[in-house]
Amino acid sequence: MKVADLSQRDMAGQLTGKGLPIQIGPFWINLRSTIPDLLRHVAFFYSEYETTESARFFDFHITLKNAGGLRRWVKPQVHFLLDEYAPFKPLPYIHAFAMFEWGLNWCIATTAHRYLIIHAAVLEKAGRGIIMPGVPGSGKSTLCAAMALRGWRLLSDEMVLLDPATRAITPVPRPVSLKNESIGIIRDFSAMAEIGLAAKDTAKGTVAHLKPSATSIRLAGVTSRPHAIVFPKFRAGSRTRLTEKAKNSALLEIQENAFNTHILGKVGFESATSLINSCPVFSLEYSQLEEALPIMERLIADSEVPA
Amino acid sequence: MERRWFANAPDQFCWSIWPDEEEAVLFHQGSGDTLMLNPLGEFLLKRLQLERQTPSELTRSAADFFEIDANSELADAVHLSLLTFRSLGLVISDSL
Amino acid sequence: MVEPLIIQVLVSPDRITRFSAADWDLLMRQAKAANLLAHLHRVLQERGLGDAIPEGPAHHLRAANLITQRSVLAVRWEISQLQEALYSLAIPIVLLKGAAYVLADLPISRGRLFHDIDILVPRSAVEDVEKRLLTWGWRTTHSSAYDQRYYRTWMHEIPPMRHIKRQTVLDIHHSILPLTARLKPDPQKLLAQATNDGGQGDLYWLCDLDLILHSATHLFHDGELEHGLRDLVDIAELLRHFAGRAGFWPALCDRAVEMDLVRPLIYGLRYVQLLLAVDIPEDVTLWMRDQLPGSLLGSTMDRLFLRALRPDHASCGMWGTGQARWALYVRSHYLRMPMKLLIPHLVRKALTGENEGELPGEVQRFIANNPRHRDPG
Numbered sequence: 182m183k184v185a186d187l188s189q190r191d192m193a194g195q196l197t198g199k200g201l202p203i204q205i206g207p208f209w210i211n212l213r214s215t216i217p218d219l220l221r222h223v224a225f226f227y228s229e230y231e232t233t234e235s236a237r238f239f240d241f242h243i244t245l246k247n248a249g250g251l252r253r254w255v256k257p258q259v260h261f262l263l264d265e266y267a268p269f270k271p272l273p274y275i276h277a278f279a280m281f282e283w284g285l286n287w288c289i290a291t292t293a294h295r296y297l298i299i300h301a302a303v304l305e306k307a308g309r310g311i312i313m314p315g316v317p318g319s320g321k322s323t324l325c326a327a328m329a330l331r332g333w334r335l336l337s338d339e340m341v342l343l344d345p346a347t348r349a350i351t352p353v354p355r356p357v358s359l360k361n362e363s364i365g366i367i368r369d370f371s372a373m374a375e376i377g378l379a380a381k382d383t384a385k386g387t388v389a390h391l392k393p394s395a396t397s398i399r400l401a402g403v404t405s406r407p408h409a410i411v412f413p414k415f416r417a418g419s420r421t422r423l424t425e426k427a428k429n430s431a432l433l434e435i436q437e438n439a440f441n442t443h444i445l446g447k448v449g450f451e452s453a454t455s456l457i458n459s460c461p462v463f464s465l466e467y468s469q470l471e472e473a474l475p476i477m478e479r480l481i482a483d484s485e486v487p488a
Numbered sequence: 489m490e491r492r493w494f495a496n497a498p499d500q501f502c503w504s505i506w507p508d509e510e511e512a513v514l515f516h517q518g519s520g521d522t523l524m525l526n527p528l529g530e531f532l533l534k535r536l537q538l539e540r541q542t543p544s545e546l547t548r549s550a551a552d553f554f555e556i557d558a559n560s561e562l563a564d565a566v567h568l569s570l571l572t573f574r575s576l577g578l579v580i581s582d583s584l
Numbered sequence: 585m586v587e588p589l590i591i592q593v594l595v596s597p598d599r600i601t602r603f604s605a606a607d608w609d610l611l612m613r614q615a616k617a618a619n620l621l622a623h624l625h626r627v628l629q630e631r632g633l634g635d636a637i638p639e640g641p642a643h644h645l646r647a648a649n650l651i652t653q654r655s656v657l658a659v660r661w662e663i664s665q666l667q668e669a670l671y672s673l674a675i676p677i678v679l680l681k682g683a684a685y686v687l688a689d690l691p692i693s694r695g696r697l698f699h700d701i702d703i704l705v706p707r708s709a710v711e712d713v714e715k716r717l718l719t720w721g722w723r724t725t726h727s728s729a730y731d732q733r734y735y736r737t738w739m740h741e742i743p744p745m746r747h748i749k750r751q752t753v754l755d756i757h758h759s760i761l762p763l764t765a766r767l768k769p770d771p772q773k774l775l776a777q778a779t780n781d782g783g784q785g786d787l788y789w790l791c792d793l794d795l796i797l798h799s800a801t802h803l804f805h806d807g808e809l810e811h812g813l814r815d816l817v818d819i820a821e822l823l824r825h826f827a828g829r830a831g832f833w834p835a836l837c838d839r840a841v842e843m844d845l846v847r848p849l850i851y852g853l854r855y856v857q858l859l860l861a862v863d864i865p866e867d868v869t870l871w872m873r874d875q876l877p878g879s880l881l882g883s884t885m886d887r888l889f890l891r892a893l894r895p896d897h898a899s900c901g902m903w904g905t906g907q908a909r910w911a912l913y914v915r916s917h918y919l920r921m922p923m924k925l926l927i928p929h930l931v932r933k934a935l936t937g938e939n940e941g942e943l944p945g946e947v948q949r950f951i952a953n954n955p956r957h958r959d960p961g
Contacts, residue, residue: 209640236606238640242613264613265898294647428506429524432513436522443520444647444654447502450515450522454504496664500657518661577661580668 185228193220202239204231206353206401207342208289209238214245214277216259218378222278225377226356226390229398241288245277263288272383279380279388282358286339289353290440296342296351297449297456298440303341303350304333306481309408310350312341312456314438317385320415320467323363326391327470328477330371335397336405345445345452348459349404354397356390364389370470409480410435410462413473421472424464431462490542492582493570498537505530519577527554532569536579543567587859588900590614593624594817595861597631608641610899618895619697619814621648626695648697655698659686662701662752667787669720673712676788678704678778680757680798684789688781692821700744700753704790706775707758710742714756721748738764760798761805769801769843792829793839796822800852801845812893813859820856833868846875855889 184192184203195201200211201223212223241263248258248271257274260267261284268287272280290298301314302325315321322338329335336352343350356377359367364387367374375392412426412434435453436442442449463480467473495501500517512530515522525533531553532546541549547566551558573579589611593599603611615624625645628637637645663683670677678684680702685693705713726732726743735743740759746752759771778788790798799822803815826832840849850872856862894900 236604236609238605238609238612238638240640240644265617265896292644292647294650295643427509429504429509429511429513432504433522433524436513436515442515442522443658444650446517446520446654446657447515450502450504454513497657497661500661517657518664520658574668577665577668580664 182232182234183228184223184230184232187232189224192224196220196223200242202233202237203227204233204401205285205355206337207351208240208293208353209233210241210243210285210288211239212243212245212281214281216245216247216274216277218275219245219277219281222281222377222390225375226392229395240292241285243281243284243288245281245284247274276380276383276388278378278390279358279383282356282390285355289340293342294441294444295344297345297442297445297452299341299343299435299453300339300438300440301341302338303336303352303405303407304328305336305405306333306478308405309481310336310405311477311480312350312407312410313413314410314434315413316438318415319413320363321413322357322359323366323415324413324467324470324473326357326359326363326367326374327370327474329357329391329393329397330367330374331474333477334400334405335393340440343407343452343456344404345448348407348452348456350407351404352397352401354393354401356392359389359391361386366470367391407456407460409460410457411477411480412462412464414464414466415468416466417468419466419468421467421469421476422465423476424466426462426464428457428462431457490544492540492542493536493546493574493579494540494582495533495536496578496580501533501537503530503534516576516578521576523576528565529569529573532566533573533578540582543570546570588614588895588897590618590620590624590895591813591859594620594627597627597633600628600633601636605638608638612641612644614895614897614900616644617897619811620817620895621645622652622697623695623817625649626691649695652695652697656686656693659683659698659701662750663687663787665720666701666703666754667785669716670713671786673709673716673786675705675709675713675786676775676778677786678775679787679789680704680760681802684795687787687789688795690822691825692818695821696818700755702755702757704757704760704771704774704778707771710756710758714742714745717745717754717756722746722754723748725753738762740765760801765805767801767805767844767847769797769845773843774798792822792826793836794843796826796836796852797840797843797845797849800848804848804851811896813895816852816855816859816893819852820860820862823853823856823862827863833865837868837871850876851885851889854886855893858886858890859893 184201187195192201196213196219197215200213203210203212214220244262246260246262248260258271259274259277259280260271261269261280263284269280269284299312299314301312302321303310303312304325305311313321313325325335325338335354335357336350337354338357339355340353341350342353359376364376364379368376377390377392379387379389381387410431412431432453435457436450439449439453442453445452465473465476497518502515502517504513504515511524511526513522514525514530514533528550531550535541535546535549543563543566547558547563550566551562556562570579574581589607593611600611612621615621621644625648628634628645659682663679666677679687682693682696682698683701683703685696686698722745724732724743725746726735731743735741740762741755741757745754745756747754760769760774761767774790774794777791777794779791780788789795796819799815799819803812803819836849840846853864853868853872857864
């Protein structure tokens, strides 16, 4: 049963009551909130996700609630609670939905240690996955959003869940987080882009989300295999250029970009090494999406990419 | 008397090395750090994983290995490497 | 009263074989709130119940176990750094609590998360230790003059130090109870009995009996009861581990008398027996009754502790849990220092608390006074 199968009133009733179960990739969350922006966020972005009516085990019980006290009347704030524990300082009320997405990232990154969790976008075409690790400003999210709008299956815009033994990637498709200029770029890029409310003046500037395709959500249970790793680097005015990247520096960057290397230790390091040995690694410098996208297509078409 | 140095928990060192690349990647489980090492650094740490060594012993064996002179320049490089490794918690010195 | 699921399962792990999905959900929430996931994992595995755990909870238990394994390595490494920093001082460094369990390789260290590292050094050496650590990247966490003076005048430790790069927190003790406490355990006696298992160097840990006594003292006289169940499990596990040794119980009771720590030991024994079903021999029970006659045990303290030691989770909240923790918090302050010191201290802390809003005032003060529980980093 999907969230969309609930009436608006039932959905709101559950969110404001005992909680709305949502399956997000391999995780089940139980979400509670009375904040209207968050209700709209869930209705818009999570309608295609599975929910359930039966009692079950939840990976995360998440509540977003107004910070109480007198502050409520002056600068209203919102708390993110994992069960009863508040891992973060509260944020301005209007950032509630962004806080939910960040908070859920944090829940996954600090708990799902059955995977090596790499901070990267991952998309798939023809059964072939491309991993795009990215530091802020690398243009990873913009490229990821553009690929998702051109028919690539979105596995994640934020975290690769890699099985250390088999190297299978478990999808955890979520709204793609866009920042600042990216929001306009993606709006202009495709008339099909469904973009939610913008949260202004967050720690990361203005943030808005792109809705993933229904197919990506429907296929969340189907794992993928890495076909190539591409480190994108957006540089205004640059010529689009794909170059092979040294394995040692790729490994160093993967380690730095992984959320749980310190937990997985040797197993994580060996799995990152084997990931890098299993597929070619590139750097992609680009300034134009329309030039970068065909390169990604070519990588997929080429089954004999030099490893 | 010279101090002797050795790897901090030798079994916690994980190496990834590619034959066509000069620098090695080291992950140290205790500190949780991942580092890229030049050939001298790699040689020294691997040596200290095996046994306790004084700086002069290390300088001599590095000279043999790389087939260069055990001059003061190499001795300085060894010394500097040891200090760096020490600050990263990769090596500890003999307190006996 | 109905015991929280986590306590039921710790006492009778077999119960999980009859658990519904909703039971599992609640058990895991309580275990997580009590910081007992890794311990639960160990208990269920040791009882051969691994296969009875459904996939969802199993992932979380294994993850907690992995975090524990990693933190054992991290603690060992952090200790190596301390040793490297302090070796030329040639003073004994005695590890306490978690770090001691790791170095002594006790089973308990395999089901426990670690936050701070606690060491005990001779009081005369504290200044040298502090200076040396400053050059190794450690900085004080309490820079206000008030806090510095408060710690240095009244406390059994200097303000905690945090490493600038690694963020590890180090507590440097010169005793295990504040200087003003009514109980006066002699730190010299702790140092004298510290052990290093025949190893070399300056690194030691408290002897078995003192580990137990310190654990009980920490729980019942330190006012950190929101992790009370976690600490009680420590005491239970230490007792279970060492109790098989010939002459253990008389030695433990004698050491408690020698160290002036009879009362915390008795509380520890009483509540591990009541809540976690640890076997206490009858002659020890008699000894307990002799030492603390009549009404001191039972009624009031039981009512307070049995509430306060429940996991810090709404599902375990009974009317009075918060009040019980608060009453015991005041009590532990009272045990630590004379009334004339207690009152200004509490008031001062209340004013610096930064939380406003829904929490009852006493809980806010409690949190304000336990900064490490406020900030997960």
